[in-house]
Amino acid sequence: MATLADVARRAGVSTATVSRIINNSPKPVGEALRERVLAAVAELQFVPNANAQQLARADRTAVGVIVHDVSDPYFAEITRGLQRVATEHGRLVIICNSYRDPERELAYVDLLHAHQTAAIVLAGSGYHDAPITARLDRKLRLYENTGGRVAVIGRHQHAGDAIVPENEHGGWLAGDALYRLGHTTIGVIAGPRHLTTTTDRLSGLRRAARSHGHRLTTKHIEYAGFDRNGGAAAAATLLDRVPGLTAIAALNDSMAVGALACLRSRRIDVPRRVSLIGFDDMPISVDVTPSLSTVRLPLEQIGVQAMSLALRARPADDEPQVEHAAATLVLRDSTAPRG
Amino acid sequence: MATLADVARRAGVSTATVSRIINNSPKPVGEALRERVLAAVAELQFVPNANAQQLARADRTAVGVIVHDVSDPYFAEITRGLQRVATEHGRLVIICNSYRDPERELAYVDLLHAHQTAAIVLAGSGYHDAPITARLDRKLRLYENTGGRVAVIGRHQHAGDAIVPENEHGGWLAGDALYRLGHTTIGVIAGPRHLTTTTDRLSGLRRAARSHGHRLTTKHIEYAGFDRNGGAAAAATLLDRVPGLTAIAALNDSMAVGALACLRSRRIDVPRRVSLIGFDDMPISVDVTPSLSTVRLPLEQIGVQAMSLALRARPADDEPQVEHAAATLVLRDSTAPRG
DNA sequence: CCTCCAGAGGTAAGCGCTTTCCTGAGACGT
DNA sequence: ACGTCTCAGGAAAGCGCTTACCTCTGGAGG
Numbered sequence: 032m033a034t035l036a037d038v039a040r041r042a043g044v045s046t047a048t049v050s051r052i053i054n055n056s057p058k059p060v061g062e063a064l065r066e067r068v069l070a071a072v073a074e075l076q077f078v079p080n081a082n083a084q085q086l087a088r089a090d091r092t093a094v095g096v097i098v099h100d101v102s103d104p105y106f107a108e109i110t111r112g113l114q115r116v117a118t119e120h121g122r123l124v125i126i127c128n129s130y131r132d133p134e135r136e137l138a139y140v141d142l143l144h145a146h147q148t149a150a151i152v153l154a155g156s157g158y159h160d161a162p163i164t165a166r167l168d169r170k171l172r173l174y175e176n177t178g179g180r181v182a183v184i185g186r187h188q189h190a191g192d193a194i195v196p197e198n199e200h201g202g203w204l205a206g207d208a209l210y211r212l213g214h215t216t217i218g219v220i221a222g223p224r225h226l227t228t229t230t231d232r233l234s235g236l237r238r239a240a241r242s243h244g245h246r247l248t249t250k251h252i253e254y255a256g257f258d259r260n261g262g263a264a265a266a267a268t269l270l271d272r273v274p275g276l277t278a279i280a281a282l283n284d285s286m287a288v289g290a291l292a293c294l295r296s297r298r299i300d301v302p303r304r305v306s307l308i309g310f311d312d313m314p315i316s317v318d319v320t321p322s323l324s325t326v327r328l329p330l331e332q333i334g335v336q337a338m339s340l341a342l343r344a345r346p347a348d349d350e351p352q353v354e355h356a357a358a359t360l361v362l363r364d365s366t367a368p369r370g
Numbered sequence: 371m372a373t374l375a376d377v378a379r380r381a382g383v384s385t386a387t388v389s390r391i392i393n394n395s396p397k398p399v400g401e402a403l404r405e406r407v408l409a410a411v412a413e414l415q416f417v418p419n420a421n422a423q424q425l426a427r428a429d430r431t432a433v434g435v436i437v438h439d440v441s442d443p444y445f446a447e448i449t450r451g452l453q454r455v456a457t458e459h460g461r462l463v464i465i466c467n468s469y470r471d472p473e474r475e476l477a478y479v480d481l482l483h484a485h486q487t488a489a490i491v492l493a494g495s496g497y498h499d500a501p502i503t504a505r506l507d508r509k510l511r512l513y514e515n516t517g518g519r520v521a522v523i524g525r526h527q528h529a530g531d532a533i534v535p536e537n538e539h540g541g542w543l544a545g546d547a548l549y550r551l552g553h554t555t556i557g558v559i560a561g562p563r564h565l566t567t568t569t570d571r572l573s574g575l576r577r578a579a580r581s582h583g584h585r586l587t588t589k590h591i592e593y594a595g596f597d598r599n600g601g602a603a604a605a606a607t608l609l610d611r612v613p614g615l616t617a618i619a620a621l622n623d624s625m626a627v628g629a630l631a632c633l634r635s636r637r638i639d640v641p642r643r644v645s646l647i648g649f650d651d652m653p654i655s656v657d658v659t660p661s662l663s664t665v666r667l668p669l670e671q672i673g674v675q676a677m678s679l680a681l682r683a684r685p686a687d688d689e690p691q692v693e694h695a696a697a698t699l700v701l702r703d704s705t706a707p708r709g
Numbered sequence: 710c711c712t713c714c715a716g717a718g719g720t721a722a723g724c725g726c727t728t729t730c731c732t733g734a735g736a737c738g739t
Numbered sequence: 740a741c742g743t744c745t746c747a748g749g750a751a752a753g754c755g756c757t758t759a760c761c762t763c764t765g766g767a768g769g
Contacts, residue, residue: 032516034725045749050727058728061747076512081484082424083725086754101465102446111441114467123481126440126465128453142462145420173415177371259653288657295659314598318627320659373755384719389757397758400717422755425724712769720761731750737743 033075042071053079085147091178093123094341095143098154099131103258104313105283105330109154109184112334120342122149129155131223131257133163140170150180150341154334157187157227164188182341184333186227191351192340194333198228201326201358202235205280205308208324208360210243213369214278214306218269219247220286222257229254232282232310255286262286266293277305277369284309284316287323291365302367312361321364328358372414381410392418424486430517432462433489433680434482438470442597443652444622444669448493448523451673459681461488468494470562470596472502479509489519489680493673496526496566503527521680523672525566530690531679533672537567540665540697541574544619544647547663547699549582552708553617553645557608558586559629561596561621568593571621571649594625601625605632616644616708623648623655626662630704641706651700660703667697 039046044064051058052068071077085092096113098106110126117124125148129136136155143151151174158164168188171181175191182192209217219236222229233252240247253268255261262281266289269276281287287309294301301307301321309316312327333356340352378385383403390397391407410416424431435452437445449465456463464487468475475494482490490513497503507527510520514530521531548556558575561568572591579586592607594600601620605628608615620626626648633640640646640660648655651666672695679691 035727036725046726047728047749047751048747051748054727056728059747064748078480078483078512078516080425080486080725081481082421082486083754084484084727085421086419086425086756087725087727089727089754100450101440102443102450104441104443107441107446111439123464123466125462127462141417142420144417145423147419147421173417177417259657288654292657315627315654315657318598318631318654319657374757375755385756386719386721386758387717390718393757395758398717403718419755422724423757425726426755426757427724428757710769712767714767715765717764718762720759722757722759724755724757727752727754729750729752732748734745734747736745739741 033077035077035079037075038068038071038077041075042068044068091147091149093125093146093148094150094152094338095125095127095139095146095148096152096154097127097129097136097139097143099156100128101126104285104315105311106154108313108330109334109337112331112336113152113154113338114334116335116338116342122342131155133158133160133167137163137166137170140167140174144170144174144177144179148179150182152337152341153181153183153187153189154185154337156185156229159225159227159230180341180345182337184337186231192345193351193353194337194340194356195353196328196333196356197358198231199235199238201310201328202232202237202282203239204235204358204360205232205310205326206236206239207242208362208366209278209280209306209308210239210245212278212306212366215245215369216273216275217247217251217278217280218273218276219252220262220265220269220279220281220290221252221254222261222282222286224254226257229257229282236280257283257286259285259289259292262289263293264289266290270297270299278366279305279307281307281309284311284313284323284325287325287365288315288319291319291323302365303370306366306369308366317363324363324366325361326358327361329356332356372416374416374418377407377410377414377416380414381407383407430486430488432464432485432487433491433677434464434466434478434485434487435491435493436466436468436475436478436482437493438495439467440465443624443654444650445493447652447669448673448676451670451675452491452493452677453673454670455674455677455681461681470494472497472499472506476502476505476509479506479513483509483513483516483518487518489521491676491680492520492522492526492528493524493676495524495568498564498566498569519680519684521676523676525570531684532690532692533676533679533695534692535667535672535695536697537570538574538577540649540667541571541576541621542578543574543697543699544649544665545575545578546581547701547705548617548619548645548647549578549584551617551645551705554584554708555612555614556586556590556617556619557612557615558591559601559604559608559618559620559625560591560593561600561625563593565596568596568621575619596622596625598624598628598631601628602632603628605629609636609638617705618644618646620646620648623650623652623662623664626664626704627654627658630658630662641704642709645705645708647705656702663702663705664700665697666700668695671695
């Protein structure tokens with residue numbers, strides 16, 4: 032592997048000059064030398080060692096992103112926004128999938144810290160797990176103390192820049208919509224109970240129930256994996272357990288799609304016999320049949336905002352900035368008045 | 371930011387000892403010292419600088435992955451497989467989105483090279499563009515010459531380890547299925563014409579047409595963006611342009627879903643009046659209505675194989691290994707005999 | 710009692726680059 | 740002709756770590 036020194040030797044100049052040329056530093060370099068050096072670079076097919084550069088320079092350039100799983104449409108959309116902004120700023124982004132494992136999330140924070148990334152965007156949901164949460168917060172603070180920037184998406188213990196989707200309000204919107212349509216017995220397909228996203232959305236739903244004079248008891252709520260199959264299984268359970276069920280609220284669209292599959296296989300007409308509402312408005316929601324009513328979260332936009340926060344220069348005495356991402360109700364064909 | 375030297379000073383030992391302890395090197399270290407050092411590490415919250423480590427060590431550890439777009443389900447699935455294997459090997463993976471821009475793809479190869487990644491997996495389709503292709507091949511070869519490992523997915527000029535999905539055969543399967551169902555006039559929604567994936571699938575379709583005594587002319591083929599909206603637009607065009615059209619083959623499922631939306635909005639019954647077949651069998655295909663007939667590619671498996679190839683130790687005199695990923699026909703509800 | 714060796718720990722030479730500071734040479738003014 | 744200023748280019752000191760090699764100690768073996 033050719034090094035800077037090889038190029039310098041070949042061109043008959045010092046390494047300093049080569050460095051200046053390949054980085055086009057402000058320091059002026061004569062035309063003749065420049066050409067000779069460039070020729071040497073081409074001949075030796077020199078590719079600078081990024082690790083050495085990083086070490087020698089003070090600046091940090093890459094940014095890290097920690098998500099639960101990029102192949103989940105929710106994170107895919109957010110990631111798209113993150114990437115766009117990062118690319119505009121000429122930053123490389125390193126994507127890390129925690130696969131919802133908190134330990135792996137912690138490990139990734141260390142890893143990104145170790146790699147001297149300029150910023151970390153934590154896109155996954157917060158956990159209801161005090162020890163984990165505390166360790167995470169500690170690591171993030173340490174990272175910030177050593178010059179890193181952090182932005183989180185969702186409700187986390189960490190005090191700093193954050194984009195907070197209106198999960199509670201979104202849950203309320205979904206519940207309110209269903210109750211307004213005349214439904215009185217609704218089942219909820221919830222995600223893993225240790226995620227703040229789950230509990231926030233759920234409490235919005237609960238508030239809607241109360242404000243309409245109903246209650247959501249344990250019987251009406253089924254916790255499951257935050258994906259299609261989790262949703263399908265939970266739908267089956269609810270259908271069997273809750274008599275007189277006429278509506279289902281799923282805490283994300285993937286689960287709603289799974290529920291839809293379950294309902295279809297049981298030949299239960301949606302929305303005639305059972306109304307269904309999802310959450311997130313992922314792109315596919317409009318293409319299932321019936322198209323999915325849902326609570327829209329501006330996912331790509333959330334990514335954009337988060338990366339913008341992470342990359343902004345934050346003065347030391349600055350207040351952390353918390354932005355809310357609005358949840359809006361999107362009514363499509365999977366919800367109807369109680370039959 | 372605390373450094374190794376700080377820790378050493380604090381613990382009253384040499385940096386060598388600290389290094390040995392934190393990397394638990396085979397060299398034995400006394401219990402007393404070990405504890406003192408570990409205490410110092412904790413107190414100073416020392417996180418080793420990964421760049422410095424990389425530079426000092428000879429070994430390369432991270433692996434790079436270049437895809438068109440992770441948020442596209444096709445790549446999301448492949449990436450899942452790639453990640454799984456990488457994680458099993460304890461490797462960090464760096465994901466780069468080229469957004470189908472060949473120049474960006476080239477730039478990413480350089481970037482991954484510069485970062486001393488152990489391997490590069492090129493997951494995007496090949497291009498029909500000689501200069502680009504040649505430059506890409508040159509860069510990959512250079513990278514290999516300096517010790518990097520390369521595995522490509524799809525048909526590329528680069529001679530080396532590769533996973534080649536049976537695109538041509540898959541195209542044939544799709545076409546053959548449609549013709550067997552009695553369709554004689556079929557329209558094709560193709561992807562960008564400069565991608566080898568597009569042309570390979572298309573030529574399989576053509577072969578099927580010929581073998582059934584038909585021809586696919588320009589009129590029957592509409593090129594579009596490889597996504598949902600591209601598919602919707604192309605479907606509309608075909609419907610208007612091709613009289614007597616009774617079947618549509620889309621060259622990927624995203625486009626098929628778009629076509630489905632178009633057909634639905636025109637109130638054209640699928641599969642009664644028009645049959646539709648997709649390609650890839652992405653997860654959502656089973657959840658649209660009607661469920662999508664398609665050609666299945668074992669996407670996650672492709673990712674697994676590709677990463678396995680990239681990570682295997684390849685002896686210098688070894689033949690490049692080329693594995694084929696089998697395409698299989700999956701008939702669901704979007705195809706039916708010609709009415 | 711001396712030699713020899715193994716094991717624990719330290720010393721210091723890099724890894725490949727950037728950047729500060731220095732040098733030498735020409736340009737310019739008087 | 741001399742001093743001074745400017746500017747292109749080089750020398751060398753790191754950046755934070757790893758590791759080959761060296762040193763010193765204590766105990767085993769004769």
